[in-house]
Amino acid sequence: MIEAAAFRQDEPLRRPLRAAALVLVALAAAILVAWAMGNAWWLSFLARVAITATAALSLSCLIGQAGLVSFGHAAQVGLGAYVALIAGEYGIADLTLLAPLAFVVVALWSAVTAALALRTRGVYFIMLTLAFAQMAYFIMQSLSRFGGDDGMALARRATLFGAPVLKTDLGLALAALALLAAALIGFVWMTETRYGLVLRAAKENESRALASGFRVFRFQLYAYALAGGVAALAGVLLANQAEFVSPSYMNWHRSGELIVMVVLGGATSLPGAVIGAAVVLIIEEALGHWTEFWKLGLGLVIVAAVLLRGADLSALFGRARR
Amino acid sequence: MSEAILSLRDLDKSFGALRVTRKVTLDVAPGEVHALIGPNGAGKTTLISQIAGSLKPDSGRVIFAGEDVTHLDAPSRAQRGLARVFQISNVVDSFTVLANVVLSALATETTAWWGWGVAMKDPGLRERAFYALDQVGLVERAPDQAADLSYGERRALELAMGLVQNPRLFLLDEPMAGTGREESRRLTELLRTLKGRTPMLLIEHDMSTVFALADRVTVLVDGAVAITGAPDVVRADRIVREAYLGEGEP
Numbered sequence: 073m074i075e076a077a078a079f080r081q082d083e084p085l086r087r088p089l090r091a092a093a094l095v096l097v098a099l100a101a102a103i104l105v106a107w108a109m110g111n112a113w114w115l116s117f118l119a120r121v122a123i124t125a126t127a128a129l130s131l132s133c134l135i136g137q138a139g140l141v142s143f144g145h146a147a148q149v150g151l152g153a154y155v156a157l158i159a160g161e162y163g164i165a166d167l168t169l170l171a172p173l174a175f176v177v178v179a180l181w182s183a184v185t186a187a188l189a190l191r192t193r194g195v196y197f198i199m200l201t202l203a204f205a206q207m208a209y210f211i212m213q214s215l216s217r218f219g220g221d222d223g224m225a226l227a228r229r230a231t232l233f234g235a236p237v238l239k240t241d242l243g244l245a246l247a248a249l250a251l252l253a254a255a256l257i258g259f260v261w262m263t264e265t266r267y268g269l270v271l272r273a274a275k276e277n278e279s280r281a282l283a284s285g286f287r288v289f290r291f292q293l294y295a296y297a298l299a300g301g302v303a304a305l306a307g308v309l310l311a312n313q314a315e316f317v318s319p320s321y322m323n324w325h326r327s328g329e330l331i332v333m334v335v336l337g338g339a340t341s342l343p344g345a346v347i348g349a350a351v352v353l354i355i356e357e358a359l360g361h362w363t364e365f366w367k368l369g370l371g372l373v374i375v376a377a378v379l380l381r382g383a384d385l386s387a388l389f390g391r392a393r394r
Numbered sequence: 395m396s397e398a399i400l401s402l403r404d405l406d407k408s409f410g411a412l413r414v415t416r417k418v419t420l421d422v423a424p425g426e427v428h429a430l431i432g433p434n435g436a437g438k439t440t441l442i443s444q445i446a447g448s449l450k451p452d453s454g455r456v457i458f459a460g461e462d463v464t465h466l467d468a469p470s471r472a473q474r475g476l477a478r479v480f481q482i483s484n485v486v487d488s489f490t491v492l493a494n495v496v497l498s499a500l501a502t503e504t505t506a507w508w509g510w511g512v513a514m515k516d517p518g519l520r521e522r523a524f525y526a527l528d529q530v531g532l533v534e535r536a537p538d539q540a541a542d543l544s545y546g547e548r549r550a551l552e553l554a555m556g557l558v559q560n561p562r563l564f565l566l567d568e569p570m571a572g573t574g575r576e577e578s579r580r581l582t583e584l585l586r587t588l589k590g591r592t593p594m595l596l597i598e599h600d601m602s603t604v605f606a607l608a609d610r611v612t613v614l615v616d617g618a619v620a621i622t623g624a625p626d627v628v629r630a631d632r633i634v635r636e637a638y639l640g641e642g643e644p
Binding site: 084261273280287 | 446448467468469470472473478480484485486487488489493496497498500501502503509510511512513514516555559
């Protein structure tokens with residue numbers, strides 16, 4: 073038998089894990105600084121960055137790893153928020169119950185919709201994901217018992233083992249950071265497992281994966297359900313931060329924004345999605361003060377990123393470092 | 395031919411008004427290299443696709459290793475031991491050579507494909523992958539990206555991806571297509587070493603390869619079997635000479 077030589081791909085996880093650690097440490101440091109300075113606005117902004125980044129990250133797993141461009145991912149986030157709202161109305165507000173509930177409900181919704189959408193490819197898949205997201209949007213809009221079009225305030229912020237961990241801005245920011253860290257490291261690790269290898273192979277060459285004996289449909293279905301579940305957890309935190317849930321969370325603009333974040337960060341880079349989310353939110357805040365037309369500025373950034381390095385901010389930073 | 399590894403029975407397939415497969419009946423015996431030849435448009439690749447399961451026949455049956463697989467999809471047939479080498483090289487370009495073979499090895503792992511471990515570090519998978527790469531002479535190329543391989547090396551990689559699954563039948567769709575003379579010679583040599591261990595159904599245009607490797611030859615003309623027989627018999631056949639080989643001969 074041939075002795076396995078030492079190859080450079082023997083450490084396939086090192087680079088993405090290092091990038092992930094870098095991104096997480098930077099965000100943690102920013103949160104601590106904001107807390108030390110007693111700046112509540114910054115704390116809540118950073119929490120929003122972490123929450124949005126988690127949603128973008130789960131979409132990045134679909135787009136960059138599985139090759140499934142969903143144009144309805146905000147619905148998964150919004151549905152998670154609605155699970156928090158509705159469960160709260162029935163007295164379920166502890167994360168030990170609420171988080172698994174939101175994950176499972178939205179993962180199931182994702183699996184059912186994906187079972188239909190995955191029968192198509194390309195632009196048809198994109199349109200079907202949008203259609204299902206719009207269905208979710210209108211269903212929630214019509215639920216007058218839970219606020220209908222206007223939305224509804226959350227009964228109270230969620231607890232963890234009865235402790236009000238999400239009550240303070242710091243607590244919420246740290247919870248969001250913890251979720252982001254778990255999701256980022258989990259997804260990065262997943263890409264190198266057997267499952268991740270098949271998922272990536274099917275993304276690039278589906279007929280190869282099928283001919284080798286993999287039921288690609290199943291692999292993609294699981295990925296879609298998992299990404300939906302993670303997005304739902306982000307939605308639970310989003311609901312807790314705003315203490316308010318409305319159908320606008322599921323607006324298709326938001327799905328589009330999530331795609332922008334993923335593409336901006338470099339579609340195949342999971343840590344890049346976090347950077348992309350941060351950049352979009354910073355631009356929104358920075359320019360949003362000055363003008364309603366902040367998206368013009370975002371557009372310019374996208375154009376610049378695309379022209380400079382194939383819409384890949386992380387690669388751009390990588391080049392600047394060298 | 396009672397113990398055929400692959401049997402096609404009255405296979406029929408039409409695309410609209412175009413009947414591309416006509417009542418094809420064919421057997422591949424264990425250990426046999428069976429060549430499928432015929433002019434362009436004779437329906438060879440369509441037939442291979444129906445055997446592999448990526449196309450469904452309109453009627454007729456595909457029996458593989460004694461089991462009727464007519465209604466099974468391509469992944470199920472692959473898991474039962476059908477390994478396909480495509481006419482146009484079909485590997486994962488962004489993966490390394492080793493990763494391509496590890497991927498293929500995964501498909502037939504008896505243990506579940508989910509596990510927390512890093513797939514490329516799995517010693518069992520690596521050992522199987524290196525063994526297959528060694529058989530096709532690609533061990534040195536293991537760390538390189540598949541996209542960087544030469545055309546012939548890609549064909550060899552595809553063979554390794556098949557070999558690692560210990561297939562019960564190889565479906566080879568023009569393995570020599572697009573390769574240079576030297577590469578073609580080496581691939582023929584490689585297939586010759588595999589001969590006897592794994593039965594093959596081989597589509598090939600290069601007649602020297604066909605007659606060097608094949609135990610039997612089936613000629614497909616307009617979707618129907620014109621003749622099946624030993625290479626010498628087929629070569630001597632008048633229909634074949636007219637339809638295919640005879641072109642340009644005195």
